[in-house]
Amino acid sequence: MIAFKTDVHRCLAASIGAVAVLSAAGCGGKEEAAPEVARHGWGDAAPVVVVERTSGGARFTDEVEPNDEPGQAADLVPPAGIEGTFGTPGDADLFKVAVDRAGGLRAVLDAVPGVDTVVQILDAKGEVVVHGDNGGANVAEGLPNAPVEPGTYYVKVVEFVKKKPKAGDAEAAGKAARAPAPYRLTVTYAEPPGIGEEREPNGNPEDALPLAPGGSVEGYIGWRRDNDWWSVDPASMLSLEALDIDIASPKQVKLTVRVLDAKGNTVLVREARGRGQDLAVRGWKASGLHRILLSGRYSSHDRRYAISTRKRALEGDDEVEPNDAAGTANPLAVETGALDGKRSAHATVGDQDWFALPVGSASVGYNIDVSPSPGLDVDAAVVRADGTAIRESANAASGATEKLLSVPVGAGERLYLRVTPRPRGASAAADAVYTVRWSTTAYTTAPPPAPPAP
Numbered sequence: 001m002i003a004f005k006t007d008v009h010r011c012l013a014a015s016i017g018a019v020a021v022l023s024a025a026g027c028g029g030k031e032e033a034a035p036e037v038a039r040h041g042w043g044d045a046a047p048v049v050v051v052e053r054t055s056g057g058a059r060f061t062d063e064v065e066p067n068d069e070p071g072q073a074a075d076l077v078p079p080a081g082i083e084g085t086f087g088t089p090g091d092a093d094l095f096k097v098a099v100d101r102a103g104g105l106r107a108v109l110d111a112v113p114g115v116d117t118v119v120q121i122l123d124a125k126g127e128v129v130v131h132g133d134n135g136g137a138n139v140a141e142g143l144p145n146a147p148v149e150p151g152t153y154y155v156k157v158v159e160f161v162k163k164k165p166k167a168g169d170a171e172a173a174g175k176a177a178r179a180p181a182p183y184r185l186t187v188t189y190a191e192p193p194g195i196g197e198e199r200e201p202n203g204n205p206e207d208a209l210p211l212a213p214g215g216s217v218e219g220y221i222g223w224r225r226d227n228d229w230w231s232v233d234p235a236s237m238l239s240l241e242a243l244d245i246d247i248a249s250p251k252q253v254k255l256t257v258r259v260l261d262a263k264g265n266t267v268l269v270r271e272a273r274g275r276g277q278d279l280a281v282r283g284w285k286a287s288g289l290h291r292i293l294l295s296g297r298y299s300s301h302d303r304r305y306a307i308s309t310r311k312r313a314l315e316g317d318d319e320v321e322p323n324d325a326a327g328t329a330n331p332l333a334v335e336t337g338a339l340d341g342k343r344s345a346h347a348t349v350g351d352q353d354w355f356a357l358p359v360g361s362a363s364v365g366y367n368i369d370v371s372p373s374p375g376l377d378v379d380a381a382v383v384r385a386d387g388t389a390i391r392e393s394a395n396a397a398s399g400a401t402e403k404l405l406s407v408p409v410g411a412g413e414r415l416y417l418r419v420t421p422r423p424r425g426a427s428a429a430a431d432a433v434y435t436v437r438w439s440t441t442a443y444t445t446a447p448p449p450a451p452p453a454p
Helices: 007-013 016-024 170-176
Strands: 036-040 048-052 058-062 074-076 080-086 092-099 103-109 117-122 128-132 141-148 151-159 181-189 216-219 228-232 241-248 254-260 266-271 279-284 290-297 305-313 340-347 353-356 364-372 377-383 389-393 402-409 416-422 432-442
Touching (some): 058 181, 128 141, 151 181, 254 279, 266 279, 364 377, 377 402
Parallel strands (some): 058 080
Antiparallel strands (some): 080 181, 117 151, 241 279, 241 305, 254 266, 353 416, 364 402, 364 432, 377 389
């Protein structure tokens, strides 16, 4: 707050119009919320103009140096804001917050032109609780809902530099020198989460929040190594129902989703190929409590992810997840004893589907066609349980059918069809599908040799 209480303010009070023009100019052209202007008087004195810099309920004050260590940190009472300056490369500023409630603390550092920044929240001992680093220079950094309890915390803002000049190295210091870089930091308490919204802390399996089959939830990947756990109990689902899961990603985050069983074993993984790529699981079916672990590379303080689920009745030849390895492979034959058949499957980013070929009492040859929907590319192979390929097909053309012909399978031999979808583009390609058609040929003599490798 800026107040003039002597002859200066009396002079300004006589020129209120000039003050209004100065305020509108933003004090040097900086864009900010319109300041609050109040008029106060003492006795017969002329009223005083008091300009308060506010934004989003936070009142801004100027940083006071030195403040590089916890013992030098100025007090902040949320909602509060700081306008400070990174004076030299690698500069760090700390601010002390006396948290008076359990919940979430939100800290946002506006983008600083030409400067790569980091935001951290430290505990009373100065240990890092959470670390926010979304990217390089010109990127706003923030922590949306860092979990806190009543007590002392510090908000630390840092200019990130790969290598600070050594003390006394004038040449290196000269190369790294730049003009002071102003910044703007806002610290508030996060809004209490509503129905279907993530509640921190939920970074451990025992803190998993419920996600009902058919329901939806939202949350933040809000800082480095932020893990969000959700629990799913399929007990309410019918025996012929499966769950379709969609995960909408914030544009700054490269997501990974894992599904784990009650013993903590990972049964399914989907990993985005880049920032902002959505993920999906189609036809997930399980018994007993499972947990979903959502994590990501990079973070986002201003955009949430969303997990939505939908129950779906399975058709007879539909693929069922998880089937990403030999131990969870779907049977290729829907009916026991069949000599031919068909399976239908969805193709999503990060997916790989395994189908177990029937084990027979005699040697047979398998003819397998894998036909993807237009625009979808798939690789197909007949493999052993350890992934060793017996026969492979990888047609480079999108939408082209992959053919595996006369694949020899010995009596009693267990082999698998492995299909790797390769959806293109930034979407999860959740609506892309492929169809497997297969048939067998009985051998009256020894099976033919495998064709030479291309």
